[in-house]
Amino acid sequence: MNIVAEFFVVAxxxxxxxxxxxxxxxxxxxxxxxxxxxxxxxxxxxxxGRLFAKEFARRQAILVLWDINSQGNEETAEMVRQIxxxxxxxxxxxxxxxxxxxxxQVYTYVCDVxxxxxxxxxxxxxxxxxxxxxxxVNNAGVVSGHHLLExxxxxxxxTMMVNCHAHFWTxxxxxxxxxxxxHGHIVTVASSLGLFSTAGVExxxxxxxxxxxxxxxxSHELKAADKDGIKMTLVCPYLVDTGMFRGCRIRKEIEPxxxxxxxxxxxKQAMNAILTDQPMICTPRLMYMVNFxxxxxxxxxxxxxxxxxxxxxxxxxxxxxxxQAMNNNEAKNGI
Numbered sequence: 382m383n384i385v386a387e388f389f390v391v392a393x394x395x396x397x398x399x400x401x402x403x404x405x406x407x408x409x410x411x412x413x414x415x416x417x418x419x420x421x422x423x424x425x426x427x428x429x430g431r432l433f434a435k436e437f438a439r440r441q442a443i444l445v446l447w448d449i450n451s452q453g454n455e456e457t458a459e460m461v462r463q464i465x466x467x468x469x470x471x472x473x474x475x476x477x478x479x480x481x482x483x484x485x486q487v488y489t490y491v492c493d494v495x496x497x498x499x500x501x502x503x504x505x506x507x508x509x510x511x512x513x514x515x516x517x518v519n520n521a522g523v524v525s526g527h528h529l530l531e532x533x534x535x536x537x538x539x540t541m542m543v544n545c546h547a548h549f550w551t552x553x554x555x556x557x558x559x560x561x562x563x564h565g566h567i568v569t570v571a572s573s574l575g576l577f578s579t580a581g582v583e584x585x586x587x588x589x590x591x592x593x594x595x596x597x598x599x600s601h602e603l604k605a606a607d608k609d610g611i612k613m614t615l616v617c618p619y620l621v622d623t624g625m626f627r628g629c630r631i632r633k634e635i636e637p638x639x640x641x642x643x644x645x646x647x648x649k650q651a652m653n654a655i656l657t658d659q660p661m662i663c664t665p666r667l668m669y670m671v672n673f674x675x676x677x678x679x680x681x682x683x684x685x686x687x688x689x690x691x692x693x694x695x696x697x698x699x700x701x702x703x704x705q706a707m708n709n710n711e712a713k714n715g716i
Contacts, residue, residue: 412656416441424521426453428623432648438464444487495542504554520570526703544588563610569596581696615661628699632691
C-alpha cells in the first residue's frame with residue numbers, strides 16, 4: 382500500500398479508537414465470565430490480593446493462591462471457601478442449574494515470588510495438581526521504607542525481585558500454554574508510582590516503573606504475534622489504604638480531595654477493568670491527568686506542582702514511622 386494511503390488509514394483507525402473509547406463512557410461493556418477458569422493470584426495472603434481472591438470467588442473461578450505467608454494465605458482460602466459455600470446455598474432455582482453442577486475449588490501454595498527457582502518449582506506443581514492457568518494476577522509487592530542512602534542493598538534487591546522480576550518468572554512459567562491456545566489474561570498490579578515518582582522511595586518507584594515497562598512491552602509483543610485471545614490489564618492505583626504506606630501524607634488542605642483509596646473500591650474498579658478486557662485502569666481518574674501533565678510539562682513545573690500538593694515529601698512521615706518502628710523493635714530485642 383502506498384505510504385500516503387496507509388497514513389490516512391492509520392489516522393482513521395486512531396480516530397476510530399477514540400470514538401470506541403468515548404462510547405464506553407455511555408455504553409458499559411459487558412463483563413466476561415470467569416466461572417470455571419483457573420485464576421492464580423500472587424500475594425493473596427492479605428491486602429489487595431485477598432480482595433481479588435474474594436472477587437474472583439464470587440464469580441465462581443477456581444483459585445490458586447500464592448503467598449510467602451502460609452497463615453495469611455490459608456485465611457484467604459477459608460474466606461474463599463465460605464463464599465463458595467454461600468453461593469452454593471443460593472443455588473435453589475432452575476436458573477442456577479449450570480452453577481450448581483460446578484464445584485469451584487481453591488488451592489494454596491507457599492511461594493516466595495522473589496526467588497526464581499521457587500516460582501518455577503511452584504508453577505510446575507500447580508500444573509500437575511490443578512492444570513493450566515487462565516488468569517494470572519501479578520499482585521505481590523513489598524516496600525522497604527528507607528531513604529536511598531539508608532537502605533541496605535539487600536532490601537533494594539528484595540524490592541526489585543518481588544515487585545518487578547517476579548512478573549518475568551510467573552509470566553514465563555504460564556504464558557507458553559496461553560500462547561499455544563491463544564487464550565488467557567495477565568494482570569499487572571503496579572502503582573501510580575510506576576507512572577510518576579516522588580522522593581524517598583527510589584527502590585519502590587524503580588520496581589513499579591519496571592513492572593509497567595514489562596507489562597507494556599509484553600502487550601506489544603502479543604499484538605505483534607497476533608495473539609488477540611490473550612488479554613492484558615495494567616492496574617495503577619493511587620495510594621491504597623492497606624497500611625503498606627501508613628503515615629504517608631500530602632498537604633492537609635488537599636487531603637480531603639485526594640484521600641487514600643479504600644482497598645475495596647480499588648479492587649472493584651480493577652475487576653471491572655479485567656472483566657471488560659480494559660488495557661489499563663488508573664484510580665482515581667485524576668491519575669491519568671497527572672501522568673499526562675508529567676509527560677508534557679517542564680521538570681521545574683512538575684516540581685512546583687509537587688510542592689504545592691505536598692507530594693514532594695509525602696513519603697517522609699511514612700519513612701520516619703518505619704524507622705521509629707524498627708528502632709523500637711531493636712530496643713525490645715536488646716532487652
